Amino acid sequence: MPYTEPYDVLDEKTRDISRAITSLKEEIEAVNWYNQRVYTTKDPELAAIMAHNRDEEIEHACMTIEWLRRNMDKWDEELRTYLFTDGSIIEAEESAMGKTGSSAAKSGSSLSIGNLKK
Numbered sequence: 001m002p003y004t005e006p007y008d009v010l011d012e013k014t015r016d017i018s019r020a021i022t023s024l025k026e027e028i029e030a031v032n033w034y035n036q037r038v039y040t041t042k043d044p045e046l047a048a049i050m051a052h053n054r055d056e057e058i059e060h061a062c063m064t065i066e067w068l069r070r071n072m073d074k075w076d077e078e079l080r081t082y083l084f085t086d087g088s089i090i091e092a093e094e095s096a097m098g099k100t101g102s103s104a105a106k107s108g109s110s111l112s113i114g115n116l117k118k
Contacts (some may be wrong), residue, residue: 017072020064027061030054 003010003018010018034054041047069075081096082089 017068020068024064025062029055030057041088055095
């Protein structure tokens with residue numbers, strides 16, 4: 001497991017969060033692999049097996065996200081902002097940031113830090 005900071009200075013909760021994030025990355029990667037295999041195999045039975053496996057990995061990823069929501073600051077707030085919403089995701093972000101309208105989405109720009117010229 002890759003740690004960017006010395007293992008012995010990390011508390012157990014931080015190590016568990018790292019374990020969860022590493023597992024989540026692995027689950028998402030497996031979803032991608034299985035999904036590609038579903039759509040490239042010519043064998044319908046193999047495609048069904050791979051789709052089942054992909055869906056199991058999605059379940060595992062969702063379980064890990066829920067654990068992170070319960071155990072790591074900020075996950076709950078962000079998930080409540082974006083998941084199970086209708087409409088533009090960009091507008092949900094603007095609303096959460098206190099902005100109105102969708103000027104960034106309409107202009108085609110993404111993130112902005114404003115004018116840097118004095």
